[in-house]
Amino acid sequence: MTTDPWGRVDEDGTVYVRTAEGERAVGSWQAGEPEEALAYFRRKFEELAGQVQLLEQRVRGTDLAPAQAESGIAKLREAVAEAHAIGDLGSLQDRLTALTDYVGHRREEVRAARDQARAQARETKERIVSEAERIAEETTHWKSGGERLRQLVEEWKAAERIDRATEATLWKRLSAARTAFAKRRKAYFSSLDEQRDAVRTAKERIVTEAESLAGSTDWNTTAAAYRELMRQWKVAGRASREVEDELWARFKGAQDLFFQARSAVYAERDASFAANAEVKEGLLAEAEKLLPITDARTARAAMRGLLERWEAAGPVPREQRDRLEGGLRKVEDAIRRAEETEWKRTNPEARARAQDTVNQLRRSIEQLEGRLAKARAAGRDKDAKEAEEALAARRSWLEEAERTLAEFS
Incomplete structure:
Protein backbone atom coordinates (compact mmCIF):
# COMPACT_ATOMS: atom_id res chain seq x y z
CA MET A 1 0.00 0.00 0.00
CA THR A 2 1.35 3.43 -1.04
CA THR A 3 0.37 6.62 0.79
CA ASP A 4 0.97 10.35 0.96
CA PRO A 5 -0.38 12.92 3.51
CA TRP A 6 -3.69 13.32 1.64
CA GLY A 7 -4.34 9.89 0.15
CA ARG A 8 -3.23 6.35 -0.51
CA VAL A 9 -3.42 3.48 -2.99
CA ASP A 10 -4.65 0.24 -1.53
CA GLU A 11 -3.24 -3.16 -2.48
CA ASP A 12 -6.17 -3.84 -4.81
CA GLY A 13 -5.47 -0.58 -6.67
CA THR A 14 -8.25 1.49 -5.10
CA VAL A 15 -7.22 5.14 -4.64
CA TYR A 16 -8.44 7.01 -1.54
CA VAL A 17 -8.36 10.67 -0.52
CA ARG A 18 -8.30 11.73 3.13
CA THR A 19 -10.81 14.40 4.23
CA ALA A 20 -12.04 15.69 7.54
CA GLU A 21 -14.98 13.31 7.21
CA GLY A 22 -12.72 10.33 6.61
CA GLU A 23 -11.41 8.48 3.59
CA ARG A 24 -13.25 8.49 0.27
CA ALA A 25 -12.50 6.33 -2.77
CA VAL A 26 -11.70 8.50 -5.79
CA GLY A 27 -10.66 5.92 -8.40
CA SER A 28 -8.93 2.72 -9.28
CA TRP A 29 -5.43 2.28 -10.64
CA GLN A 30 -4.64 -1.07 -12.24
CA ALA A 31 -1.84 -0.19 -14.66
CA GLY A 32 1.45 1.22 -13.48
CA GLU A 33 3.04 1.91 -10.12
CA PRO A 34 1.06 3.25 -7.15
CA GLU A 35 3.27 6.37 -7.15
CA GLU A 36 1.99 7.11 -10.65
CA ALA A 37 -1.57 6.85 -9.38
CA LEU A 38 -0.84 9.30 -6.57
CA ALA A 39 0.83 11.70 -9.00
CA TYR A 40 -2.12 11.47 -11.39
CA PHE A 41 -4.70 12.26 -8.72
CA ARG A 42 -2.48 15.04 -7.27
CA ARG A 43 -2.54 16.66 -10.71
CA LYS A 44 -6.33 16.47 -10.60
CA PHE A 45 -6.21 18.32 -7.29
CA GLU A 46 -3.82 20.93 -8.69
CA GLU A 47 -6.17 21.51 -11.62
CA LEU A 48 -9.06 22.01 -9.21
CA ALA A 49 -6.95 24.31 -7.02
CA GLY A 50 -6.08 26.29 -10.14
CA GLN A 51 -9.78 26.75 -10.90
CA VAL A 52 -10.36 28.00 -7.34
CA GLN A 53 -7.44 30.43 -7.66
CA LEU A 54 -8.70 31.68 -11.02
CA LEU A 55 -12.15 32.32 -9.57
CA GLU A 56 -10.59 34.14 -6.61
CA GLN A 57 -8.69 36.38 -9.01
CA ARG A 58 -11.82 37.08 -11.05
CA VAL A 59 -13.94 37.84 -8.00
CA ARG A 60 -11.38 39.97 -6.18
CA GLY A 61 -9.74 41.58 -9.18
CA THR A 62 -12.66 42.35 -11.52
CA ASP A 63 -16.21 43.69 -11.33
CA LEU A 64 -17.73 40.23 -11.76
CA ALA A 65 -21.44 40.36 -10.87
CA PRO A 66 -22.22 38.83 -7.42
CA ALA A 67 -24.80 36.46 -8.91
CA GLN A 68 -22.31 35.19 -11.47
CA ALA A 69 -19.65 34.85 -8.78
CA GLU A 70 -22.01 32.89 -6.53
CA SER A 71 -22.88 30.58 -9.42
CA GLY A 72 -19.19 29.92 -10.04
CA ILE A 73 -18.58 29.27 -6.34
CA ALA A 74 -21.51 26.82 -6.19
CA LYS A 75 -20.19 24.87 -9.17
CA LEU A 76 -16.70 24.67 -7.67
CA ARG A 77 -18.11 23.62 -4.28
CA GLU A 78 -19.85 20.72 -5.98
CA ALA A 79 -16.71 19.89 -7.96
CA VAL A 80 -14.57 19.89 -4.79
CA ALA A 81 -17.09 17.81 -2.87
CA GLU A 82 -17.14 15.15 -5.57
CA ALA A 83 -13.53 15.55 -6.74
CA HIS A 84 -11.60 12.49 -7.88
CA ALA A 85 -8.35 14.01 -6.65
CA ILE A 86 -5.81 13.75 -3.83
CA GLY A 87 -4.95 16.87 -1.87
CA GLY A 104 -21.83 38.70 0.14
CA HIS A 105 -20.02 41.77 1.46
CA ARG A 106 -19.58 43.11 -2.05
CA ARG A 107 -23.24 42.46 -2.83
CA GLU A 108 -24.16 44.63 0.16
CA GLU A 109 -21.80 47.33 -1.08
CA VAL A 110 -23.37 47.17 -4.56
CA ARG A 111 -26.86 47.33 -3.03
CA ALA A 112 -25.91 50.27 -0.83
CA ALA A 113 -24.40 52.11 -3.79
CA ARG A 114 -27.51 51.43 -5.86
CA ASP A 115 -29.80 52.61 -3.05
CA GLN A 116 -27.72 55.76 -2.63
CA ALA A 117 -27.83 56.41 -6.37
CA ARG A 118 -31.61 55.98 -6.38
CA ALA A 119 -31.98 58.28 -3.38
CA GLN A 120 -29.87 60.91 -5.10
CA ALA A 121 -31.86 60.45 -8.32
CA ARG A 122 -35.11 60.88 -6.39
CA GLU A 123 -33.82 64.09 -4.77
CA THR A 124 -32.74 65.33 -8.21
CA LYS A 125 -36.13 64.58 -9.78
CA GLU A 126 -38.07 66.03 -6.86
CA ARG A 127 -35.97 69.18 -7.22
CA ILE A 128 -36.68 69.23 -10.98
CA VAL A 129 -40.42 68.79 -10.45
CA SER A 130 -40.54 71.39 -7.68
CA GLU A 131 -38.75 73.93 -9.85
CA ALA A 132 -40.96 73.07 -12.83
CA GLU A 133 -44.09 73.54 -10.72
CA ARG A 134 -42.78 76.83 -9.40
CA ILE A 135 -42.09 78.03 -12.94
CA ALA A 136 -45.50 76.86 -14.08
CA TRP A 156 -34.71 64.48 -15.88
CA LYS A 157 -33.69 62.24 -18.79
CA ALA A 158 -30.04 62.30 -17.69
CA ALA A 159 -30.85 61.32 -14.09
CA GLU A 160 -30.98 57.69 -12.93
CA ARG A 161 -34.34 55.95 -12.86
CA ILE A 162 -36.09 55.42 -9.52
CA ASP A 163 -38.94 53.13 -8.46
CA ARG A 164 -41.76 52.99 -11.00
CA ALA A 165 -44.54 54.43 -8.84
CA THR A 166 -42.52 57.47 -7.71
CA GLU A 167 -41.15 57.95 -11.21
CA ALA A 168 -44.66 57.96 -12.69
CA THR A 169 -46.02 60.32 -10.04
CA LEU A 170 -43.16 62.79 -10.41
CA TRP A 171 -43.26 62.60 -14.20
CA LYS A 172 -46.99 63.25 -14.14
CA ARG A 173 -46.38 66.31 -11.98
CA LEU A 174 -43.62 67.47 -14.32
CA SER A 175 -45.86 66.94 -17.35
CA ALA A 176 -48.71 68.73 -15.61
CA ALA A 177 -46.39 71.64 -14.76
CA ARG A 178 -45.24 71.93 -18.37
CA THR A 179 -48.85 71.78 -19.55
CA ALA A 180 -49.92 74.42 -17.04
CA PHE A 181 -47.05 76.69 -18.08
CA ALA A 182 -47.96 76.32 -21.75
CA LYS A 183 -51.57 77.13 -21.01
CA ARG A 184 -50.69 80.23 -19.03
CA ARG A 185 -48.37 81.43 -21.78
CA LYS A 186 -51.02 80.83 -24.42
CA ALA A 187 -53.65 82.56 -22.32
CA TYR A 188 -51.34 85.54 -21.80
CA PHE A 189 -50.94 86.08 -25.53
CA SER A 190 -54.53 85.40 -26.40
CA SER A 191 -57.57 87.56 -26.23
CA LEU A 192 -60.05 87.19 -23.41
CA ASP A 193 -62.37 85.07 -25.54
CA GLU A 194 -59.51 82.82 -26.63
CA GLN A 195 -58.43 82.54 -23.02
CA ARG A 196 -61.88 81.44 -21.97
CA ASP A 197 -62.03 78.92 -24.80
CA ALA A 198 -58.67 77.47 -23.67
CA VAL A 199 -59.86 77.30 -20.07
CA ARG A 200 -63.02 75.54 -21.19
CA THR A 201 -61.01 73.00 -23.20
CA ALA A 202 -58.65 72.35 -20.29
CA LYS A 203 -61.45 71.87 -17.82
CA GLU A 204 -63.43 69.65 -20.17
CA ARG A 205 -60.36 67.43 -20.36
CA ILE A 206 -60.08 67.47 -16.56
CA VAL A 207 -63.76 66.60 -16.20
CA THR A 208 -63.49 63.82 -18.78
CA GLU A 209 -60.55 62.31 -16.92
CA ALA A 210 -62.35 62.77 -13.60
CA GLU A 211 -65.42 60.99 -14.95
CA SER A 212 -63.27 58.17 -16.36
CA LEU A 213 -61.82 57.66 -12.86
CA ALA A 214 -65.13 57.67 -11.01
CA GLY A 215 -65.51 53.88 -11.13
CA SER A 216 -61.90 53.09 -10.19
CA THR A 217 -61.16 50.86 -7.18
CA ASP A 218 -57.45 51.74 -7.04
CA TRP A 219 -58.21 53.94 -4.05
CA ASN A 220 -54.87 55.56 -3.20
CA THR A 221 -53.68 56.14 -6.76
CA THR A 222 -57.03 57.49 -7.90
CA ALA A 223 -57.37 59.76 -4.86
CA ALA A 224 -53.96 61.21 -5.73
CA ALA A 225 -55.10 61.61 -9.33
CA TYR A 226 -58.15 63.58 -8.17
CA VAL A 235 -54.41 76.70 -12.19
CA ALA A 236 -56.42 76.49 -15.40
CA GLY A 237 -58.20 79.79 -14.87
CA ARG A 238 -61.91 80.58 -15.14
CA ALA A 239 -64.26 80.09 -18.03
CA SER A 240 -67.61 81.84 -18.40
CA ARG A 241 -69.90 81.47 -15.41
CA GLU A 242 -72.35 79.10 -17.15
CA VAL A 243 -69.57 76.83 -18.46
CA GLU A 244 -67.68 76.96 -15.16
CA ASP A 245 -70.77 75.97 -13.13
CA GLU A 246 -71.70 73.13 -15.51
CA LEU A 247 -68.17 71.67 -15.63
CA TRP A 248 -67.70 72.04 -11.88
CA ALA A 249 -70.94 70.17 -11.22
CA ARG A 250 -69.75 67.32 -13.47
CA PHE A 251 -66.28 67.27 -11.88
CA LYS A 252 -67.62 67.32 -8.33
CA GLY A 253 -70.21 64.66 -9.17
CA ALA A 254 -67.52 62.31 -10.52
CA GLN A 255 -65.29 63.01 -7.52
CA ASP A 256 -68.11 62.47 -5.02
CA LEU A 257 -69.07 59.18 -6.70
CA PHE A 258 -65.51 57.85 -6.29
CA PHE A 259 -65.04 59.00 -2.70
CA GLN A 260 -68.45 57.69 -1.64
CA ALA A 261 -67.53 54.26 -3.04
CA ARG A 262 -64.17 54.40 -1.27
CA SER A 263 -65.86 55.34 2.02
CA PRO A 292 -49.94 35.69 38.19
CA ILE A 293 -47.16 33.60 36.63
CA THR A 294 -46.51 30.45 38.63
CA ASP A 295 -44.86 28.34 35.93
CA ALA A 296 -42.77 30.44 33.57
CA ARG A 297 -42.15 27.60 31.12
CA THR A 298 -45.84 26.72 30.77
CA ALA A 299 -46.75 30.40 30.50
CA ARG A 300 -44.15 30.99 27.78
CA ALA A 301 -45.43 28.00 25.78
CA ALA A 302 -48.96 29.32 26.06
CA MET A 303 -47.79 32.81 25.08
CA ARG A 304 -46.10 31.50 21.94
CA GLY A 305 -49.37 30.00 20.80
CA LEU A 306 -51.19 33.19 21.71
CA LEU A 307 -48.71 35.29 19.73
CA GLU A 308 -49.21 33.15 16.63
CA ARG A 309 -52.99 33.43 16.91
CA TRP A 310 -52.62 37.15 17.66
CA GLU A 311 -50.71 37.73 14.43
CA ALA A 312 -53.13 35.57 12.47
CA ALA A 313 -56.08 37.62 13.76
CA GLY A 314 -55.00 40.62 11.65
CA PRO A 315 -55.20 44.39 12.21
CA VAL A 316 -57.69 46.14 14.51
CA PRO A 317 -59.18 49.65 14.58
CA ARG A 318 -56.65 52.32 15.54
CA GLU A 319 -58.50 53.40 18.68
CA GLN A 320 -58.29 49.87 20.14
CA ARG A 321 -54.80 48.91 18.99
CA ASP A 322 -52.74 50.57 21.78
CA ARG A 323 -54.90 49.15 24.55
CA LEU A 324 -54.83 45.61 23.16
CA GLU A 325 -51.11 45.68 22.37
CA GLY A 326 -50.37 47.22 25.78
CA GLY A 327 -52.41 44.56 27.59
CA LEU A 328 -50.59 41.77 25.81
CA ARG A 329 -47.27 43.47 26.53
CA LYS A 330 -48.05 43.49 30.27
CA VAL A 331 -48.56 39.74 30.25
CA GLU A 332 -45.38 39.33 28.21
CA ASP A 333 -43.49 41.46 30.76
CA ALA A 334 -44.80 39.35 33.61
CA ILE A 335 -43.67 36.16 31.88
CA ARG A 336 -40.28 37.68 31.23
CA ARG A 337 -39.86 38.62 34.88
CA ALA A 338 -40.85 35.10 35.90
CA GLU A 339 -38.31 33.70 33.45
CA GLU A 340 -35.62 35.94 34.91
CA THR A 341 -36.39 34.51 38.33
CA GLU A 342 -36.31 30.99 36.95
CA TRP A 343 -33.03 31.73 35.22
CA LYS A 344 -31.37 32.34 38.53
CA ARG A 345 -32.01 28.70 39.32
CA LEU A 361 -40.48 37.86 17.90
CA ARG A 362 -38.07 37.89 14.99
CA ARG A 363 -40.40 35.64 13.00
CA SER A 364 -43.25 37.93 13.93
CA ILE A 365 -41.24 40.93 12.74
CA GLU A 366 -40.39 39.16 9.49
CA GLN A 367 -44.09 38.45 8.92
CA LEU A 368 -45.01 42.07 9.64
CA GLU A 369 -42.21 43.32 7.39
CA GLY A 370 -43.60 41.11 4.63
CA ARG A 371 -47.09 42.50 5.26
CA LEU A 372 -45.67 46.05 5.23
CA ALA A 373 -43.86 45.45 1.94
CA LYS A 374 -47.03 44.08 0.33
CA ALA A 375 -49.08 47.02 1.61
CA ARG A 376 -46.58 49.53 0.25
CA ALA A 377 -46.34 47.74 -3.07
CA ALA A 378 -50.13 47.78 -3.37
CA GLY A 379 -50.34 51.44 -2.32
CA ARG A 380 -52.43 50.65 0.80
CA ASP A 381 -51.19 53.53 2.90
CA LYS A 382 -53.43 52.87 5.89
CA ASP A 383 -52.52 49.18 6.03
CA ALA A 384 -48.85 50.11 5.73
CA LYS A 385 -49.21 52.59 8.62
CA GLU A 386 -50.81 49.94 10.81
CA ALA A 387 -48.11 47.43 9.96
CA GLU A 388 -45.44 50.02 10.84
CA GLU A 389 -47.01 50.64 14.24
CA ALA A 390 -47.28 46.91 14.95
CA LEU A 391 -43.64 46.53 13.90
CA ALA A 392 -42.61 49.24 16.35
CA ALA A 393 -44.29 47.35 19.19
CA ARG A 394 -42.68 44.02 18.19
CA ARG A 395 -39.28 45.63 17.87
CA SER A 396 -39.65 47.11 21.34
CA TRP A 397 -40.47 43.65 22.69
CA LEU A 398 -37.56 42.23 20.75
CA GLU A 399 -35.14 44.74 22.28
CA GLU A 400 -36.24 43.68 25.75
CA ALA A 401 -36.04 40.00 24.86
CA GLU A 402 -32.56 40.44 23.38
CA ARG A 403 -31.40 42.28 26.51
CA THR A 404 -32.64 39.32 28.59
CA LEU A 405 -30.86 36.88 26.30
CA ALA A 406 -27.65 38.93 26.51
CA GLU A 407 -27.59 38.50 30.28
CA PHE A 408 -26.88 34.79 29.81
CA SER A 409 -23.72 35.45 27.82
Missing part, protein backbone atom coordinates in the same frame (compact mmCIF):
# COMPACT_ATOMS: atom_id res chain seq x y z
CA ASP A 88 -6.20 19.20 0.86
CA LEU A 89 -9.81 19.41 -0.40
CA GLY A 90 -10.88 20.95 2.91
CA SER A 91 -8.64 23.96 2.30
CA LEU A 92 -10.31 24.50 -1.08
CA GLN A 93 -13.73 24.44 0.59
CA ASP A 94 -12.47 26.95 3.19
CA ARG A 95 -11.24 29.25 0.42
CA LEU A 96 -14.61 28.99 -1.32
CA THR A 97 -16.35 29.79 1.97
CA ALA A 98 -14.16 32.87 2.40
CA LEU A 99 -14.91 33.85 -1.17
CA THR A 100 -18.65 33.47 -0.52
CA ASP A 101 -18.34 35.84 2.45
CA TYR A 102 -16.43 38.31 0.28
CA VAL A 103 -19.09 38.16 -2.45
CA GLU A 137 -47.28 78.59 -11.24
CA GLU A 138 -45.29 81.80 -10.79
CA THR A 139 -43.20 82.96 -13.73
CA THR A 140 -44.36 85.47 -16.33
CA HIS A 141 -41.02 85.44 -18.19
CA TRP A 142 -42.34 83.17 -20.91
CA LYS A 143 -39.20 82.78 -23.05
CA SER A 144 -36.73 82.09 -20.22
CA GLY A 145 -39.31 80.01 -18.36
CA GLY A 146 -39.96 77.80 -21.39
CA GLU A 147 -36.23 77.33 -21.97
CA ARG A 148 -35.70 76.41 -18.34
CA LEU A 149 -38.48 73.81 -18.50
CA ARG A 150 -36.79 72.23 -21.54
CA GLN A 151 -33.53 72.13 -19.60
CA LEU A 152 -35.32 70.49 -16.67
CA VAL A 153 -36.67 67.78 -18.98
CA GLU A 154 -33.14 67.07 -20.23
CA GLU A 155 -31.89 66.93 -16.63
CA ARG A 227 -55.90 65.81 -6.09
CA GLU A 228 -53.76 66.41 -9.16
CA LEU A 229 -56.87 67.10 -11.26
CA MET A 230 -58.06 69.56 -8.62
CA ARG A 231 -54.67 71.29 -8.76
CA GLN A 232 -54.92 71.47 -12.55
CA TRP A 233 -58.47 72.84 -12.25
CA LYS A 234 -57.30 75.62 -9.95
CA ALA A 264 -68.17 52.34 1.70
CA VAL A 265 -65.23 49.99 1.15
CA TYR A 266 -63.32 51.50 4.08
CA ALA A 267 -66.38 51.13 6.27
CA GLU A 268 -66.59 47.45 5.35
CA ARG A 269 -62.89 47.04 6.10
CA ASP A 270 -63.32 48.78 9.45
CA ALA A 271 -66.09 46.31 10.22
CA SER A 272 -63.71 43.44 9.50
CA PHE A 273 -61.15 45.14 11.74
CA ALA A 274 -63.77 45.25 14.48
CA ALA A 275 -64.18 41.48 14.11
CA ASN A 276 -60.42 41.13 14.45
CA ALA A 277 -60.56 43.23 17.61
CA GLU A 278 -63.13 40.86 19.10
CA VAL A 279 -60.78 37.95 18.44
CA LYS A 280 -57.89 39.81 20.07
CA GLU A 281 -60.07 40.77 23.04
CA GLY A 282 -60.60 37.05 23.63
CA LEU A 283 -56.90 36.33 23.20
CA LEU A 284 -55.99 39.10 25.66
CA ALA A 285 -58.43 37.71 28.21
CA GLU A 286 -56.89 34.28 27.70
CA ALA A 287 -53.41 35.75 28.16
CA GLU A 288 -54.42 37.61 31.34
CA LYS A 289 -55.58 34.30 32.84
CA LEU A 290 -51.90 33.32 32.94
CA LEU A 291 -51.38 35.95 35.66
CA THR A 346 -31.54 27.05 35.90
CA ASN A 347 -29.31 29.06 33.59
CA PRO A 348 -29.40 26.73 30.49
CA GLU A 349 -33.15 26.35 30.43
CA ALA A 350 -33.76 30.03 31.00
CA ARG A 351 -31.39 30.89 28.19
CA ALA A 352 -33.21 28.51 25.84
CA ARG A 353 -36.53 30.15 26.67
CA ALA A 354 -35.08 33.61 26.15
CA GLN A 355 -33.68 32.51 22.79
CA ASP A 356 -37.05 31.07 21.80
CA THR A 357 -38.77 34.34 22.66
CA VAL A 358 -36.28 36.26 20.53
CA ASN A 359 -36.80 33.82 17.64
CA GLN A 360 -40.57 34.07 17.95
